[in-house]
Amino acid sequence: MNGLMNGKRGLIMGVANNHSIAWGIAKTLAAQGAELAFTYQGEALGKRVKPLAAELDSDFLLPCDVEDIATVDAAIAAIKERWGKLDFIVHAIGFSDKSELKGLYADTTRENFSRTMVISCFSFTEIARRAADLMSAGGTMLTLTYGGSVRVMPNYNVMGVAKAALEASVRYLAADYGVRGIRVNAISAGPIRTLAGAGISDARAMLSWQQKNSPLRRTVTIDDVGSSALYLLSDLSRGVTGEIHYVDSGYNITSMPTLDTLRI
Numbered sequence: 534m535n536g537l538m539n540g541k542r543g544l545i546m547g548v549a550n551n552h553s554i555a556w557g558i559a560k561t562l563a564a565q566g567a568e569l570a571f572t573y574q575g576e577a578l579g580k581r582v583k584p585l586a587a588e589l590d591s592d593f594l595l596p597c598d599v600e601d602i603a604t605v606d607a608a609i610a611a612i613k614e615r616w617g618k619l620d621f622i623v624h625a626i627g628f629s630d631k632s633e634l635k636g637l638y639a640d641t642t643r644e645n646f647s648r649t650m651v652i653s654c655f656s657f658t659e660i661a662r663r664a665a666d667l668m669s670a671g672g673t674m675l676t677l678t679y680g681g682s683v684r685v686m687p688n689y690n691v692m693g694v695a696k697a698a699l700e701a702s703v704r705y706l707a708a709d710y711g712v713r714g715i716r717v718n719a720i721s722a723g724p725i726r727t728l729a730g731a732g733i734s735d736a737r738a739m740l741s742w743q744q745k746n747s748p749l750r751r752t753v754t755i756d757d758v759g760s761s762a763l764y765l766l767s768d769l770s771r772g773v774t775g776e777i778h779y780v781d782s783g784y785n786i787t788s789m790p791t792l793d794t795l796r797i
C-alpha cells in the first residue's frame with residue numbers, strides 16, 4: 534500500500550539520532566507521502582537531526598525543550614505560520630535522572646519525580662492542546678509508552694509511574710478531542726536499544742529477557758514501531774482512539790517465562 538499519508542503534514546518530536554523510535558516512525562510516514570517537521574532538543578542534537586530530516590526531504594527544524602514552554606509555543610507558532618494547519622503529531626519524548634533508573638522506586642526524589650512527570654507525561658498534554666488548535670479539520674496524535682506502566686519492571690521505577698499517567702492522559706485527551714475529529718493513541722513498545730533506553734540500568738538484560746520470553750521470541754525494531762504508527766496515524770485506524778497499542782512481540786500477554794527459559 535502506498536501514499537497512505539499523501540497530503541498530510543505532521544510534527545515529529547523526539548529524534549535524537551538514527552536509533553530513535555521517532556526516526557523509525559518518521560521514515561515510515563515519509564515513505565507513505567507525509568510532509569514532516571522535526572523538533573530537536575538543543576543545538577548538539579540539532580546537528581544530528583538536520584541531516585536525518587534532509588534524508589526525508591525536510592528542512593523544517595524547530596528547537597524545542599519541553600521544560601521551557603516558550604520553545605513549545607515558538608515551535609507551534611512556526612508551524613502555524615508555514616503550514617497553517619497540522620494533521621498529526623508524534624510525541625516520542627521521555628526523561629528521568631539516570632541515577633534513579635536503578636535501585637528502589639521508593640527512593641525516588643521529589644525533584645526527579647516532578648521533572649520526570651513534566652517531561653515524560655505532562656509535555657504531551659501541553660503539546661496536544663496547542664496542536665489541536667491547528668487541527669480544525671481533525672487529526673491524529675501519538676505518544677510512546679512502555680509496559681512498565683502496568684507491571685513492575687526492574688529499574689524502570691519512576692518512569693513506570695510517569696508512563697501510567699501518560700497512558701491515562703491518552704484516554705482523557707481522546708475523550709476531550711473526539712468531538713473535534715482528533716484521535717489520540719499510544720504505542721507501548723518493547724525494549725529497544727536507544728539513547729533513552731540505555732539510561733535504564735541492566736537494559737541489556739531486559740532486551741535478552743524479551744527476546745527469550747516473548748511469543749515471537751524476538752525484540753522489536755524501530756521499523757516495527759514505525760509500521761504500527763503508520764496504522765495509528767493514517768485513516769486505516771479512523772475508528773480507533775484512546776488506545777494503548779502494544780508493539781512488543783506479544784510480551785504483555787505472558788504471565789511466566791517460557792518453558793525453554795525455565796529449563797535452562
Ligand code: NAD
Pocket residue numbers: 546547548549550552553554555573574578597598599600624625626627628652677678679680721722723724725726727728729730
Ligand atoms: P531517544 O533517546 O532516541 O529519544 C528520546 C527523546 O526525548 C530524545 O530525542 C530527547 O531529545 C527527547 N527529550 C528528552 N527530554 C526532552 C526535553 N526536555 N525536551 C524535548 N525533548 C526531550 O530514545 P527512544 O527510546 O526513541 O525514546 C522515545 C520514546 O519512546 C520515549 O518516550 C521512551 O520512553 C519511549 N519508549 C522507549 C522504549 C525503548 O526501549 N527504547 C520502549 C518503550 C517506550
